[in-house]
Amino acid sequence: MRSLVFDSSSVISLATNDLLGTLKGLKKLFGGGFCIPAAVARELVDVPLSSHRFKLEAMMVSKLIEGGELEVHSSLEVGNLLASVNRIFSCRGASIVVVNKGEVEALALAVKIGAAAYVVDERTMRLLDEDPLRVRRILEGKLHAKVIVDKTLLKSFQDFVRGLKIIRSAELMMVAFEEGLLKEVVMSGASRRDTVDALLWGLRLRGCSISTGEIEELKRLME
Known part of the structure; x- marks a missing residue:
């Protein structure tokens, strides 16, 4: 079945703009599944339900899951991939954390099921594939120091995502x-x-x- 895989950032953008209601119609037009991994479901529902800031949005997303508009997939083991991606960039001998577990688990799910696209609004994940040198420049601007790129780890990541379409x-x-x-x-x-x-x-x-x-x-x- 054709699928789109969503990261939490893209769902949050829709929720905070009151646009989650479009997903039902979009899914019907797409003729496939809209999927999130378990880590993203936790980020979108479980964590914010225990606070006040995004509690309403969490309830709205939970309703989409209950109605089948968003399908939750089981957790994937992404520890090695997460560690690898977060060692691509380093500064003053220390690795720079650039992605979180939810983003990487969604990415891994998209690759595993051969998704038509990975929907992510966070800049870093998209630029890692499209323009990694820009990521380095952004990091250097923030840290005011030289950032080193591990070209071997970067190539391994790009090989992993090769052919995967990334949209927002x-x-x-x-x-x-x-x-x-x-x-x-x-x-x-x-x-x-x-x-x-x-x-x-x-x-x-x-x-x-x-x-x-x-x-x-x-x-x-x-x-």
Whole structure:
């Protein structure tokens, strides 16, 4: 069965923008499964249910799981992969932690089941595959020191994810917009350009890694 695998970051972006309701229609259009691993389910539901900050969003996600819109897969053993990825970059002799267990477990699930795409809004995971030198530059900017890249570990990671498509909630919501799934969310009479602008900026301001240039380009394409 065709599948999309979600990291917690992409689901949080949708939840905090009140866009989780689009997943049911998107799943029907996709004709496959929307999946999360157990570690991501814990991040999205179990942990926030014990606090106040994201308790409502956790309940909303739990409802999607109960309804089958999000399918939870069993935990995967990703200890070695997690340790390997977090040793790719180092500074002053110490490894730099760049990803967490949920991100890596979702990635491993996507690879294991041959997912059509891995949906992740965090910048680092996507750039590790697409532009690892940019990750180094970002880290050097934060640490104000030289960052070393273990090329062997980086190549091993890139070989592991080779062929896997990585997308963001922004791309998913562009599909939802084009398919008319946002009519219940946005005001009637809004222009396509204004709707796309509001949608993408809402996602960006609540966690989706999308640049101003990318937003402007998508607005032009949607005119």
